[in-house]
Amino acid sequence: MRIPKKNELIIMVIILINTIVIAVAVFTMFSPKDTPSSIKKADYQEALKYSIFFYDANKCGRDVAVDNVFDWRGPCHVGDGKDLNLDLTGGFHDGGDHVKVGINQGYTASILGWNLYTYRDIFDSTGNTKKLISTLKYFTDYFLKCHTNESTFYYGIGDEIEDHNYWGPPENQSLDRPTQLVADLNHPASDVCGETSAALSLMYLNYRDTDTGYAVKCLTAAKELYRMGKENRGYGQIQSSYHSGSFYDDLSWAALWLYKIEHDKQYLNDAEEFVVKKSKYNNNPLKNKWTLCWDDVTLACLAELYTITKNPEYRDALDYNLNYWKNDLKQTRGGLKYLDKSGVLRYAANASLIAMKWYKTTNDKSLKVFAKSQIDYILGANPSKTSYIIGFGKKYPQNVSHRAANGYDSTEWDKQKRSKYVLLGAMVSGPSDKDQFIDNVKNYEYTEAIIDFNAGLVGALASIIQDAG
Numbered sequence: 069m070r071i072p073k074k075n076e077l078i079i080m081v082i083i084l085i086n087t088i089v090i091a092v093a094v095f096t097m098f099s100p101k102d103t104p105s106s107i108k109k110a111d112y113q114e115a116l117k118y119s120i121f122f123y124d125a126n127k128c129g130r131d132v133a134v135d136n137v138f139d140w141r142g143p144c145h146v147g148d149g150k151d152l153n154l155d156l157t158g159g160f161h162d163g164g165d166h167v168k169v170g171i172n173q174g175y176t177a178s179i180l181g182w183n184l185y186t187y188r189d190i191f192d193s194t195g196n197t198k199k200l201i202s203t204l205k206y207f208t209d210y211f212l213k214c215h216t217n218e219s220t221f222y223y224g225i226g227d228e229i230e231d232h233n234y235w236g237p238p239e240n241q242s243l244d245r246p247t248q249l250v251a252d253l254n255h256p257a258s259d260v261c262g263e264t265s266a267a268l269s270l271m272y273l274n275y276r277d278t279d280t281g282y283a284v285k286c287l288t289a290a291k292e293l294y295r296m297g298k299e300n301r302g303y304g305q306i307q308s309s310y311h312s313g314s315f316y317d318d319l320s321w322a323a324l325w326l327y328k329i330e331h332d333k334q335y336l337n338d339a340e341e342f343v344v345k346k347s348k349y350n351n352n353p354l355k356n357k358w359t360l361c362w363d364d365v366t367l368a369c370l371a372e373l374y375t376i377t378k379n380p381e382y383r384d385a386l387d388y389n390l391n392y393w394k395n396d397l398k399q400t401r402g403g404l405k406y407l408d409k410s411g412v413l414r415y416a417a418n419a420s421l422i423a424m425k426w427y428k429t430t431n432d433k434s435l436k437v438f439a440k441s442q443i444d445y446i447l448g449a450n451p452s453k454t455s456y457i458i459g460f461g462k463k464y465p466q467n468v469s470h471r472a473a474n475g476y477d478s479t480e481w482d483k484q485k486r487s488k489y490v491l492l493g494a495m496v497s498g499p500s501d502k503d504q505f506i507d508n509v510k511n512y513e514y515t516e517a518i519i520d521f522n523a524g525l526v527g528a529l530a531s532i533i534q535d536a537g
């Protein structure tokens with residue numbers, strides 16, 4: 069064996085030191101503990117404010133421009149419902165497209181309403197209550213219009229294929245849109261009715277001290293929609309890719325809010341009966357490896373039902389789900405929990421909302437650490453050092469897949485370098501499982517923004533602000 073000379077030894081030591089320095093640098097770059105400490109309470113507050121603003125961009129109908137933070141939005145689709153001689157204008161476009169999707173509007177409004185009900189003190193102290201209430205009322209005004217009598221609810225407006233063939237601002241989309249879907253005595257839609265009922269009940273709770281008459285209208289509609297969903301059971305028709313896995317979680321969600329308002333034991337019995345029913349895929353709701361989403365509100369039901377009943381089965385179910393998320397679900401090198409590529413950040417934000425809710429009940433600090441790690445990743449503590457909330461931070465996506473914000477029509481498609489307008493507050497779908505993000509309007513799987521994406525985020529941000537004192 070040849071013994072290295074002294075200068076060779078020095079070179080080897082230098083190479084070794086360099087290797088260690090590079091390794092530490094790479095580890096630091098990809099460590100989930102990278103920069104969370106640099107995110108301060110004021111940052112969460114700014115993100116919270118923006119995340120509510122986003123909804124103004126997706127408003128539909130005659131009153132879009134009223135109290136809208138985006139001066140590039142105006143009235144659109146003012147003929148919705150006229151094929152039936154009805155006024156079904158209003159509500160919210162689903163995402164970057166312009167169809168109005170019943171299950172997603174009901175879910176989004178119910179989660180935003182739940183957030184306000186749970187963290188009212190934070191929305192008050194950060195000056196966000198007025199905007200969130202007006203956003204919620206824009207939803208419920210529309211739901212009340214669509215509920216034309218005690219056994220009818222219109223929930224699907226716009227032909228998806230026709231809509232997706234159009235690229236341009238909603239204000240210039242002049243086509244007549246068909247009223248496609250209705251829940252009535254002959255057509256069940258227990259999932260849509262359940263979510264919409266919960267949203268209206270929460271509006272009653274959040275608004276009864278402001279306008280009792282309007283709140284009571286919401287409550288009456290909530291009870292009628294719940295009855296429709298319970299008595300005529302079945303799935304609503306599928307819109308876009310919204311395949312609901314169960315309608316029992318939606319009915320449980322509706323029933324528990326009616327119980328909270330009316331204290332009628334039948335509602336509680338219903339909520340408890342429905343929450344444990346298996347999905348159509350035979351999944352056990354008490355062993356849930358998914359999270360809160362438009363297709364599954366079981367965890368939100370269980371968290372609320374536990375506070376009412378203290379049933380240990382519900383506690384164990386929440387522990388099961390959150391332990392899975394904390395310890396077993398795959399995560400990126402940058403620390404993002406990766407449930408599914410489509411809207412990956414939405415799932416992380418929703419799991420954070422559930423974790424913070426459960427932390428408040430159990431005082432298990434590991435839940436807070438988990439939730440904060442995911443929200444901080446979204447705000448910029450990630451390998452790309454990019455915020456995934458548009459307009460927040462120094463670096464954020466520029467090419468969101470959103471027709472209104474993009475601002476170009478199809479004839480100008482190739483001219484566009486970036487969106488004409490800043491879609492302030494929109495959380496985009498998110499990066500790959502390698503922490504990589506493609507900032508291109510055509511790569512909607514990365515750059516899409518949809519109304520349900522921000523719903524859990526708003527509550528997760530409020531809960532972290534509350535915990536920061």
Ligand SMILES: [Zn+2]
Nearest residue numbers: 128129144145
């Ligand atoms: Zn519209």
